[in-house]
Amino acid sequence: MTDANDISPDATAEDLARHANKMAKKKAARDKIMAGKAGEKGLIIVHTGAGKGKSSSGFGMILRCIAHEMPCAVVQFIKGAWDTGERRLIEANFSDLCQFYAMGEGFTWETQDKARDIAAARAGWEKAKELIRDPAIRFVLLDEINIALRYDYLDLDEVLAFLRDEKPPLTHICLTGRNAKEPLIEAADLVTEMALIKHPFRSGIKGQPGVEF
Template sequence: MTEAERHAEKKAKIKAARDRMMETKTGEKGLVIVLTGPGKGKSSSAFGMILRCVAHGFPCAVVQFIKGGRPTGERDLLARLGVAFHTMGEGFTWETQDLERDRAAARAGWEQAKTLIRDPANRMVLLDEINIALRYDYLDIAEVVAFLRAEKPAMTHVVLTGRNAKPELLDFADLVTEMGAVKHPFRAGIKAQPGVEF
C-alpha cells in the first residue's frame, strides 16, 4: 500500500467515526458562553461571534461594563452595522477610583443587559468585561446566574467576557474558554495599538 493509499484509508476511518458522532448531535439551544483567563483575546473572540451573527442576519447587542467612552474599532463598525452597542463603564477601575460610581455604572449596565437579553429578537448579547464587575462584587453573581437561568430566551446566546470569571458562572455556562497568557508585547514596552487591542 502506498503512502497516499494509507493516508486515504486512515482519513476514511476518521470520517466514518466523525459522521457517526455527528448523527447524535441534534440539539440546539441558546448558549451561555464564558470567555475568561489572563490572556488577550476574550473580547476579540466575542466580537468575532457578534460579526458572525450579523453576517447571518441575526440581531444582536453589546453591553460594555468596564471600558469607557474611548473610541474603538469594534464599536464604530458594529454601530454602522446596526448592532445596539451600549458602553456603560467609565474606564478601567484604577482610573475612576470611585467605588460607588463603579457600582452604579455596573448596575446600569446590568439593567441594560437584562432588557436586551429578555428581547427574544436578539440572537446574541455580549456582556463585555462583566466578569470584572462580578470579580469586584459590583454585581451579585447569584443574581446574574439566576436571571440567566430563569429569563434568558431559549434561543438567545449570551457571551460574558473578562478575567477571573466566578466559579458559579463557570459551572452554569454551556461553553467556557480560558485564554492563556504566553507572551504579550506590553511587557516589552509596546503600548496598546488600534486594530489589535481596540
C-alpha cells in the same frame, strides 16, 4: 504513516490507498458522532483568563451573527468609555442588526469612585437584562462583565438566576473578562481560558489601534 496534510510527493500508490482508507474511517467515525448532535440551545459562553483575546473573540461572534443577519447586541462594562474599532464599525455600518451600549466609565483607578463604578455596572446590567429578555435578539455580548462581578459591583447570584430563569431558550450570551468566578464557569455551556504566554506591554509597548482596540 503520513497524516492528511503531510503526504510525501514520493508516496506510492499503496501509500495513497492506505491514506485514503485511513481518512475514510475517520470520516465515518466523525459522521457517527455528528449524527447524534442534532440539538440546539442558547449557550452561556465565558471567555476568561489572563491572556489577550477575550473581547476580540466575543466580537468575532458578533460579526458572525451580523453575517447571518441575526439580531445581536453588545453591552460593555468597565471600559465602555473607550473609543474602540469594534464600536466604530458596528455603529457606523451595522446598527440595524447590532445594538451597542457602552455603559462603563473606565477602570476603578481611573474613576477613583467606587459608588460611581457600581452605579455604572448596575445600569449596564439593567440594559443587559432588557436586551436578553427580547427573544428577537439572538446573541448578547456582555463585554468585561466578569470584572464587574469580580469586584462585586454586581451580585453573581442575581446574574446566574436571571440567566437560568429568564434567558430565552435560543439566545446566546457571551460573558468576557478575566477571573471569571467558579459558579459562573460551572453554569456555562462553553468556557475558554486565554493563557498569557507573552505580551508586548511587559516590554514597554503600549496598546495600539487594530491590536488592542
